[in-house]
Amino acid sequence: MNPQAATLSHSVVPSEAPPSPAQTSPAALAPATASDSVLQVEGLTVSFDGFRAVDDLSLQVANNELRVIIGPNGAGKTTLLDMICGKTRPTAGRVLFKGQDLTRLAEHQIVRLGVGRKFQTPSVYEELTVSENFEISIPNAHGVLSSLLFKRSDAVRELIRTCAEEVFLADALRQKAGRLSHGQKQWLEMGMLLIQQPDLLLLDEPVAGMSPRERELTSELLQRIARGRSLVVIEHDMDFVKRIAHKVTVLHQGRVLAEGSAQHVQADPRVIDVYLGH
Ligand code: ADP
Ligand code: MG
Numbered sequence: 001m002n003p004q005a006a007t008l009s010h011s012v013v014p015s016e017a018p019p020s021p022a023q024t025s026p027a028a029l030a031p032a033t034a035s036d037s038v039l040q041v042e043g044l045t046v047s048f049d050g051f052r053a054v055d056d057l058s059l060q061v062a063n064n065e066l067r068v069i070i071g072p073n074g075a076g077k078t079t080l081l082d083m084i085c086g087k088t089r090p091t092a093g094r095v096l097f098k099g100q101d102l103t104r105l106a107e108h109q110i111v112r113l114g115v116g117r118k119f120q121t122p123s124v125y126e127e128l129t130v131s132e133n134f135e136i137s138i139p140n141a142h143g144v145l146s147s148l149l150f151k152r153s154d155a156v157r158e159l160i161r162t163c164a165e166e167v168f169l170a171d172a173l174r175q176k177a178g179r180l181s182h183g184q185k186q187w188l189e190m191g192m193l194l195i196q197q198p199d200l201l202l203l204d205e206p207v208a209g210m211s212p213r214e215r216e217l218t219s220e221l222l223q224r225i226a227r228g229r230s231l232v233v234i235e236h237d238m239d240f241v242k243r244i245a246h247k248v249t250v251l252h253q254g255r256v257l258a259e260g261s262a263q264h265v266q267a268d269p270r271v272i273d274v275y276l277g278h
Contacts, residue, residue, distance in 0.1 A: 038063050038200055038230045043093035044083055045254075053079045055254035056093070061200075066226040068241045068262075069234045071251035072275050077234045078120065080251070081202045084232075085117040086110045097200060112139075116198035120205050122185035126178030130169055130188055133177050134160040137192035159195065166225075167191035168217055183207075183214040187221075194225060201225070203233045207240055219243045238266070238276070250275065 039061040046054050054076040061067050069077050082088035084095050086107040094103045102110050111117075125133050135156065164170045167187040172180065177188060186206055193201060206222070207215045215237070222231060222244050235241050241248060242262045250258040250271050258268045265271050 036062050038065075038098055039084070039232070040096040041080070041084070041093070042096070044080070044090050044095065045092040046079060046083060046088060046090050052254050054083065054090075057251075057254065057256060058093075059249055059256060059259070061230050061232060063230060064226060064228065066222060066231045066233065066244055066246045068245040068248045069232060069251060070236065070238075070241060070248060070265075070275065071257070075251040076254040077251055078204055079254075081117060081204055081232070081234065084110075084202060085115055087117075111196070111198075114197075114199040115202065116193035116196055116200070117202045118186075118189055118193060118204060118206060120208065122182070122189045124177040124180075124185050124188050124192070126176065128177055129174055130164065130177055130180070131160055131173040133188055133192055134163055134195055137195050139196055163191045163195045166194065167221065183210040183218075186210065187214075187218070190221070190225075199229050201229060201231045203231065205234055205236065207235065207237065215240055238262075 037060040039059075041057060041059045044054055044057045045052060057076070057080065059067075069080070071077055079088060083090050084097075084102065086102060086105055086109070090103060094101050096102070097110075097113060097115060100113065102113070102115070105113075125136070128136070138156065138159065160173070161170065164173055167190055169180075169184060169187055169191065172184065177185065180188060186209070190203070190206065203222075207218050210218060219240060222233065225231065226246075233244065235244075245262045247260065248258075248262050248265045249256055250265050250268075252274050257274065258265045258271050266276060
């Protein structure tokens with residue numbers, strides 16, 4: 001994460017640069033190597049009472065890549081994200097973010113390094129307005145002195161407005177978050193993460209509970225925000241997956257069952273057998 005974000009010298013808007021060839025033809029995305037990968041998961045394992053929820057799992061995510069993780073319920077998808085963001089400690093293996101081992105760091109340290117995590121259920125401050133939710137998410141906006149300075153700053157208002165526009169909430173800034181639709185709460189939470197300018201964003205079923213139109217807008221949003229950062233998205237809706245994924249990893253019983261383009265994994269008989277055929 002850019003520590004300068006609090007001084008607002010950087011815009012929250014992801015680069016409007018045209019997509020790289022890798023993004024325009026996702027299937028052509030070359031496999032991540034150690035040097036261009038932002039995230040390396042190596043032999044990650046966690047046991048709960050002897051049950052291996054994630055079992056010797058390895059994967060790499062490249063810079064600017066939008067990776068989707070699919071798999072049946074209980075495959076270990078959420079647990080994988082929990083270990084990347086420091087919520088759950090692995091029993092073995094490690095997670096490298098830009099080459100740095102996250103495995104022993106606390107959750108807040110991992111956030112500060114630039115990893116944002118969105119949980120399955122949206123968690124926003126229902127009693128605060130949309131604008132206030134954004135405001136308290138700005139790094140270093142906490143503390144009495146800084147929040148006084150922040151309140152007076154036009155730059156903060158501008159940052160919040162830009163961020164709200166990005167996540168389709170420009171007209172809802174003064175509304176209490178509790179009054180938003182479920183889909184809008186999902187957007188608000190994504191905006192609260194984006195305002196922190198993470199380099200890696202982990203999203204657990206971000207379109208759950210969204211209408212078809214909201215899903216369509218979200219697929220555009222995710223593709224836009226993947227220019228300039230990497231995303232790992234857990235999702236079930238295969239139409240949505242096909243629209244956004246540069247590459248798909250299929251988990252089954254805590255292991256990688258298949259990996260490749262959406263087309264590739266959809267045609268894999270083992271994937272059809274354990275997941276898509278149901
Ligand atoms: P997914 O997100 O793919 O549906 P999860 O990662 O939530 O799956 O869960 C994987 C498996 O690990 C499930 O069988 C679940 O019951 C188990 N599990 C997850 N977290 C815990 C925990 N804290 N304690 C015990 N078992 C857990
Ligand atoms: Mg889950």
